[in-house]
Amino acid sequence: MVSVIIPVYNNKDYIKNALLSLRKQTYKNLDIIVINDGSTDGLDFDYIKNIIPNVRYYNKQNEGLGLTRNLGIELAKGNYIFFLDADDTLPPNAIKILRDTINDMDFIIGQCKKIYFNKNNKIYKEVIWKKQLEKQKVNKYNFIIDTIATNKLYKKDFLIQKK
Numbered sequence: 001m002v003s004v005i006i007p008v009y010n011n012k013d014y015i016k017n018a019l020l021s022l023r024k025q026t027y028k029n030l031d032i033i034v035i036n037d038g039s040t041d042g043l044d045f046d047y048i049k050n051i052i053p054n055v056r057y058y059n060k061q062n063e064g065l066g067l068t069r070n071l072g073i074e075l076a077k078g079n080y081i082f083f084l085d086a087d088d089t090l091p092p093n094a095i096k097i098l099r100d101t102i103n104d105m106d107f108i109i110g111q112c113k114k115i116y117f118n119k120n121n122k123i124y125k126e127v128i129w130k131k132q133l134e135k136q137k138v139n140k141y142n143f144i145i146d147t148i149a150t151n152k153l154y155k156k157d158f159l160i161q162k163k
């Protein structure tokens with residue numbers, strides 16, 4: 001099972017597309033966790049469950065992205081963790097490809113595309129993010145210089161061990 005953790009802070013206008021992209025995933029064994037990090041834009045459980053009924057929803061005071069993701073890790077039922085930001089969407093086979101590929105690795109990174117929209121909601125630019133990832137050797141792991149959260153699948157045990 002893959003736990004998808006979605007921290008939300010004032011992204012009610014965007015989260016619908018993120019959740020719809022999860023509904024379209026070809027990998028179906030998902031534990032979807034939405035954590036409202038003190039939003040003030042009217043986001044609530046009824047709004048979320050009308051988009052995707054099989055979701056776990058939590059409200060908490062605003063503490064920031066890191067602590068919200070850490071709470072999601074603690075709540076996760078899956079052996080794997082995927083972070084999805086509320087303003088991001090996934091192609092239908094994204095989680096399946098990562099899950100089928102991770103094997104015995106602690107984490108895996110997929111390539112992603114950043115799509116920019118204008119004020120009329122039309123695409124005006126598409127960029128493949130980091131065509132080649134830079135690697136540097138640190139201790140026994142190769143740490144990757146990559147600031148995107150929504151292109152990685154982690155083993156839950158690895159994240160807990162590294163907290």
